[in-house]
Structure formats: C-alpha cells, structure tokens
Amino acid sequence: MNATIRLQREDFDAAAETAKLVHGRTDIGAVVAFTGICRDNEAGHGVAAMTLEHYPGMAEEEIARHVLDAQARWPLLGVTVIHRYGxxxx
Structure with missing residues (x-):
C-alpha cells in the first residue's frame, strides 16, 4: 500500500490530490476524504483566524500510527494525509 504523509503550511487542492492518488488505478472502488476548514464562530464568539501548531517528527509519527491502525482494520489500497499548520x- 502506498501511503503519503505531509505536513505543510501551504494550502492545497484536494481534488488534485485525489486525482494523484487514483491516477492509473482501476482497482479502486471508493475514495473517502475529510477536509477541515476554519469556521467564523465558535459557540457564538467570532473567530478571525486560528493557528495550528505541530511538533515536527512527533506529528508525523502519530499520523503514521493512525494510518497503520486503519490499514490493519481495512483493505486500504492507498492513503494520503496532508496536515496543514500555521x-x-x-
């Protein structure tokens, strides 16, 4: 199974990432995606921005552990995790 894990500050195109994941593959029956976004309020209080931090090395290891757990539970053919920070x- 091919797994890609990236931590990055830059925005990305989720559709383009999905296209890369499935390119040339005819054995994939579904693609599942989660995209988090910043909302403008929390419990009635305005939100102007949020800053996501990470601990280099530790964050990648924890994400990789979740990928391995998922791989043990389901017959995954590929995984791409892009975690933004900043x-x-x-």
Whole structure:
C-alpha cells in the first residue's frame, strides 16, 4: 500500500490530490476524504483566524500510527494525509 504523509503550511487542492492518488488505478472502488476548514464562530464568539501548531517528527509519527491502525482494520489500497499548520482564516 502506498501511503503519503505531509505536513505543510501551504494550502492545497484536494481534488488534485485525489486525482494523484487514483491516477492509473482501476482497482479502486471508493475514495473517502475529510477536509477541515476554519469556521467564523465558535459557540457564538467570532473567530478571525486560528493557528495550528505541530511538533515536527512527533506529528508525523502519530499520523503514521493512525494510518497503520486503519490499514490493519481495512483493505486500504492507498492513503494520503496532508496536515496543514500555521495561520488559517475562515
């Protein structure tokens, strides 16, 4: 199974990442995606921005552990995890 894990500050195109994951493959029956976004309020309080931090090395290891857990539970053919960090606005 091919697994890609990236931590990055830059935005990315989720559709382009999906296209890369399935390119040339005819054995894939489904693609599941989760994309988190920054909302403009939390419990009635305005949110101007949020900053996501990470601990280099530790974050990648923890994400890899989750990928291995998922791989043990389901017959995954490929995984791409892109975790953004830095300042994000609604």
């Amino acid at each position: 300042r994000m606005v609604p």
